Amino acid sequence: MTDPGRRFVSTNRRVREDRRFVAGAGRYVADLDIPGTLHVALVASTAPAAKILGIDTTEALAMEGVVDVLTGEELSAGVAPLMNGLDTPRVRRFPLTVGQIRYAGEWVAAVVATSRALAEDAAEKVRVRTEPLPFVIDAETALGPDAPPVHPEHGSNLLLDKTFDWGPVADDFAAAEDRLSLRVTWGRNATVPIETFGVIARWNPWDEMLDVWASIQMPKYADQIARALKLPGNAVRVHYDVDVGGSYGVKRGIKHTVLVSYLARKLGRPVRLIEDRLENMRAGDAQGPERIFDIDVAFDRDGTVRSMKMRALDNAGAYAGRAPFQLGKPIGAIVGPYRIGSVQYRAMSVTTNKAVQEAVRGFGQAPTNYAIETMMDRIAAHLGMDRLELRRRNLIRADEFPYTIPSGSTYDSGDYHTVIDKVLAHADYAALTAERDRLRAEGLCAGIGIAACLEPSGGNSSFEPLLNENNRTSTWMEGSRVIIDALGGVTVTIHTTSSGQGHETLAATVVGEELGIDPDRIRVTRPDSLSSLPGNSPVGSRMAIMLGGAAARAARDLKRQLVAIGAHAMGIDPSEASYEAGTITAPDGRAVGWDELVDIGHRRFHDLPPGTNPGLAASFIQQVPTGVALPEDGKVQMYPCYSFEFHLVLMAFDPVLAKPEIRRYVIGHDCGTVINPHIVRGMTLGGIAHGIGAALLEEFTYDDGGQLMTQSFLDYLMPSSHEVPSVEIVHHCTPSPLTEFGQKGSGESGYLGAPAAISGAVQDALSPWGVTVDKLPLRMSTISDTIADAETAA
Amino acid sequence: MKTELTVNGRTHVVEIEPRTTLLDVLRDGLGLTATHAGCEHGVCGACTVLVDGEAVRSCLILGVQADGLDIRTVEGLTSGDGTLDIVQDAFCETHGLQCGYCTSGMILAAHALLRVNATPDEEDIREAISGNICRCTGYQQIVEAIALAAERMRTSNVLGAGEVVK
Numbered sequence: 001m002t003d004p005g006r007r008f009v010s011t012n013r014r015v016r017e018d019r020r021f022v023a024g025a026g027r028y029v030a031d032l033d034i035p036g037t038l039h040v041a042l043v044a045s046t047a048p049a050a051k052i053l054g055i056d057t058t059e060a061l062a063m064e065g066v067v068d069v070l071t072g073e074e075l076s077a078g079v080a081p082l083m084n085g086l087d088t089p090r091v092r093r094f095p096l097t098v099g100q101i102r103y104a105g106e107w108v109a110a111v112v113a114t115s116r117a118l119a120e121d122a123a124e125k126v127r128v129r130t131e132p133l134p135f136v137i138d139a140e141t142a143l144g145p146d147a148p149p150v151h152p153e154h155g156s157n158l159l160l161d162k163t164f165d166w167g168p169v170a171d172d173f174a175a176a177e178d179r180l181s182l183r184v185t186w187g188r189n190a191t192v193p194i195e196t197f198g199v200i201a202r203w204n205p206w207d208e209m210l211d212v213w214a215s216i217q218m219p220k221y222a223d224q225i226a227r228a229l230k231l232p233g234n235a236v237r238v239h240y241d242v243d244v245g246g247s248y249g250v251k252r253g254i255k256h257t258v259l260v261s262y263l264a265r266k267l268g269r270p271v272r273l274i275e276d277r278l279e280n281m282r283a284g285d286a287q288g289p290e291r292i293f294d295i296d297v298a299f300d301r302d303g304t305v306r307s308m309k310m311r312a313l314d315n316a317g318a319y320a321g322r323a324p325f326q327l328g329k330p331i332g333a334i335v336g337p338y339r340i341g342s343v344q345y346r347a348m349s350v351t352t353n354k355a356v357q358e359a360v361r362g363f364g365q366a367p368t369n370y371a372i373e374t375m376m377d378r379i380a381a382h383l384g385m386d387r388l389e390l391r392r393r394n395l396i397r398a399d400e401f402p403y404t405i406p407s408g409s410t411y412d413s414g415d416y417h418t419v420i421d422k423v424l425a426h427a428d429y430a431a432l433t434a435e436r437d438r439l440r441a442e443g444l445c446a447g448i449g450i451a452a453c454l455e456p457s458g459g460n461s462s463f464e465p466l467l468n469e470n471n472r473t474s475t476w477m478e479g480s481r482v483i484i485d486a487l488g489g490v491t492v493t494i495h496t497t498s499s500g501q502g503h504e505t506l507a508a509t510v511v512g513e514e515l516g517i518d519p520d521r522i523r524v525t526r527p528d529s530l531s532s533l534p535g536n537s538p539v540g541s542r543m544a545i546m547l548g549g550a551a552a553r554a555a556r557d558l559k560r561q562l563v564a565i566g567a568h569a570m571g572i573d574p575s576e577a578s579y580e581a582g583t584i585t586a587p588d589g590r591a592v593g594w595d596e597l598v599d600i601g602h603r604r605f606h607d608l609p610p611g612t613n614p615g616l617a618a619s620f621i622q623q624v625p626t627g628v629a630l631p632e633d634g635k636v637q638m639y640p641c642y643s644f645e646f647h648l649v650l651m652a653f654d655p656v657l658a659k660p661e662i663r664r665y666v667i668g669h670d671c672g673t674v675i676n677p678h679i680v681r682g683m684t685l686g687g688i689a690h691g692i693g694a695a696l697l698e699e700f701t702y703d704d705g706g707q708l709m710t711q712s713f714l715d716y717l718m719p720s721s722h723e724v725p726s727v728e729i730v731h732h733c734t735p736s737p738l739t740e741f742g743q744k745g746s747g748e749s750g751y752l753g754a755p756a757a758i759s760g761a762v763q764d765a766l767s768p769w770g771v772t773v774d775k776l777p778l779r780m781s782t783i784s785d786t787i788a789d790a791e792t793a794a
Numbered sequence: 795m796k797t798e799l800t801v802n803g804r805t806h807v808v809e810i811e812p813r814t815t816l817l818d819v820l821r822d823g824l825g826l827t828a829t830h831a832g833c834e835h836g837v838c839g840a841c842t843v844l845v846d847g848e849a850v851r852s853c854l855i856l857g858v859q860a861d862g863l864d865i866r867t868v869e870g871l872t873s874g875d876g877t878l879d880i881v882q883d884a885f886c887e888t889h890g891l892q893c894g895y896c897t898s899g900m901i902l903a904a905h906a907l908l909r910v911n912a913t914p915d916e917e918d919i920r921e922a923i924s925g926n927i928c929r930c931t932g933y934q935q936i937v938e939a940i941a942l943a944a945e946r947m948r949t950s951n952v953l954g955a956g957e958v959v960k
Contacts, residue, residue: 014886017894018889019878019886020894022868022891024828024867024897024898026894028827028895031821117813194838194928195893245830245895246930276834277833501892679892682892682932682935685935687932689931712835713837721920721926
């Protein structure tokens with residue numbers, strides 16, 4: 001897969017970050033030892049909805065080590081409400097609730113003490129007097145006219161209800177030969193990083209500077225802190241040299257940050273809040289989308305899908321935040337990899353008395369892919385058609401790219417049929433089918449699942465203006481700076497935190513490629529936010545495209561400067577000079593080497609070509625390719641690049657025990673040019689593991705009393721090395737025409753298709769009983785009960 | 795309580811509040827931050843250390859209970875000069891990690907396995923790390939790393955290459 005013209009891109013080089021992590025020398029937020037730091041523990045509500053009558057802090061304040069007890073009433077007087085993505089001004093939110101409790105576990109007060117243990121002791125002594133209020137947990141119930149409003153001032157529980165009609169939906173439905181309806185439900189899972197969220201804030205009153213160290217992965221983090229604290233933007237300094245122990249989208253601890261920042265200013269001491277697992281799971285803003293899809297689809301008897309109507313009802317939990325936007329991103333791939341001529345999409349987001357939903361890997365794309373792929377399986381079953389044949393008939397063909405879908409996005413490139421053919425050949429599909437049938441003959445349930453999915457990548461946020469017309473955001477740039485120092489060393493900068501994506505390796509690789517020097521000789525640093533170029537953090541599978549593009553183009557600018565200097569030194573025109581591995585060569589063979597170029601660039605202004613600045617530095621701010629327009633008529637170009645994945649999985653389980661076992665897992669993956677094969681492989685495998693969890697195990701479950709039932713890892717089950725099989729990856733590369741090296745995104749990867757494929761495999765395994773499964777996660781008990789019910793009925 | 799802790803071969807006499815976990819003693823008391831807190835209820839394995847050679851969850855043992863025991867953390871695998879041990883280097887070779895948070899526990903779980911089994915097969919390795927949750931990798935590159943480390947330990951003729959933490 002290595003391009004012969006490239007020396008470092010796509011080669012199997014080690015990931016430079018790994019060295020410090022295997023030595024235990026990562027620098028996570030909880031590892032920072034800042035003298036004088038105070039610790040926060042939280043007082044959490046026990047009721048899902050209640051009016052707060054009073055908070056008595058007397059006993060807690062008298063306890064050993066306690067410095068302060070903060071309530072929502074005080075905090076809300078000192079900070080601005082947290083950012084709200086939608087235009088719902090009466091759905092206000094502060095880090096500590098004010099007056100009313102809206103979910104079990106919600107933060108009511110914060111105790112500050114000289115140690116976390118003492119803060120926890122005192123938190124138990126804060127007395128909160130409440131009066132119970134009615135509550136609602138279920139999204140559909142919350143829509144009813146009699147449902148208790150989570151935010152009475154807002155008037156209803158409906159946060160967002162927007163319908164888009166793209167193309168002649170009614171005509172296509174009328175003309176189609178057949179149609180069917182289905183409902184599928186995506187359970188409330190999340191990414192659940194092993195490191196919880198943590199943050200430390202320190203206020204320096206002499207500099208009037210707020211320093212923040214956090215386990216964060218969020219766009220505009222420093223801006224949001226400054227706005228909430230009513231500080232100038234340049235009074236907040238976020239330190240990006242903090243390693244983040246996993247995130248996958250979810251680590252957006254703005255409420256934690258505003259809380260400790262307020263306390264740090266008030267108390268004149270550094271303040272830290274490191275969530276424990278319980279705080280993380282029940283109130284850490286760490287739960288993901290929970291969505292009901294109702295789909296009507298119109299098609300012809302030959303399997304041609306003509307039109308689709310999809311309603312997505314999302315349970316946002318108790319507050320709005322940015323979560324409803326997770327209904328927006330999938331608009332950029334609303335037809336998946338298929339040629340569906342028209343679409344109606346209704347996006348609905350409601351508040352309930354559950355914990356707040358946050359961004360999760362794929363930002364809503366994984367649930368949508370699950371819905372689309374289940375729809376395709378149902379059509380095939382309805383028509384008695386082979387599932388692969390149905391997909392092949394509807395897939396966009398390689399010669400149709402660039403391909404514009406009804407909702408306005410243009411897919412950059414792809415070759416879906418070839419990827420599928422390669423996977424089927426690798427897996428020997430006929431043999432796999434024979435193996436399934438052999439397992440069935442042994443009395444096992446056995447099924448094959450398939451999923452063909454897209455990973456939109458490049459991450460801008462066109463969904464914001466699409467769902468909120470008052471939001472005029474059309475760009476989400478990313479910057480990088482490359483300098484050659486006076487001794488000839490090369491340093492490249494990253495202006496964000498990373499949570500395992502290998503951005504240092506990415507930046508060094510592309511700069512090494514451009515300059516023709518060994519990436520291992522290139523230093524990568526992370527300046528703090530005030531020393532940084534603009535950036536938007538590693539969300540939306542964007543960094544290979546955006547940071548890769550920015551670093552490569554800054555390096556190219558430097559190379560241009562070096563060529564100009566060398567050419568000038570030899571008295572030739574730059575267009576006659578060639579650059580190779582740091583040496584400038586003239587047509588007659590004369591050359592100026594690296595050391596000489598550096599010497600001129602840094603010390604010999606008199607030898608610089610006219611108009612050239614000294615110092616050998618270059619910056620580039622990368623714009624999202626294609627990301628330049630606001631929506632028109634409900635249509636917009638969403639993400640620029642579209643990676644493709646095709647999952648093929650064989651599952652087997654005992655019909656009574658129903659413990660699902662993955663016998664074979666093959667994925668075909670095409671994310672364009674791979675910058676580092678180790679990293680992309682890891683993302684793909686990790687994404688599949690995460691998808692297996694979403695499909696079979698993971699769910700934040702609430703009981704009828706509004707209490708979270710999965711508050712620990714004993715209840716919220718994640719796949720271990722026993723549940724995740726060895727996965728075979730089949731590579732394909734269709735370069736993107738829009739990016740520096742042809743790269744696309746790969747960070748969300750397997751999570752976007754694994755749930756659909758596994759659900760399809762279980763469905764295939766249950767096909768002899770004529771029953772359907774339509775809800776994730778698919779629990780063992782549900783599967784065995786479904787089989788038992790079917791046998792009883794028979 | 796006055797407690798004698800032997801960590802990475804060095805003995806510390808420390809005053810420990812009885813309710814403090816070994817994890818918190820290592821991190822907050824001794825500044826050994828390679829050992830990470832994940833769930834603090836004994837499921838995720840991020841806090842794994844070796845106690846007398848066995849993989850143990852340091853969140854489930856009190857500091858005072860560790861009195862007199864031989865405790866090893868990832869800091870003890872190398873001399874701190876930038877040289878990695880065979881297991882650590884194998885994790886780098888296969889990229890058996892991403893965010894690095896579970897990695898210390900994984901590496902010590904691998905050491906606990908390789909101490910008693912020089913020729914583990916894939917099932918042995920998966921069993922040995924099944925108490926350590928990784929959310930990044932899907933485990934495959936970790937399994938490959940441990941298999942590679944085992945092979946290198948068996949085949950290397952470098953003095954001491956086959957040694958694992960005792």
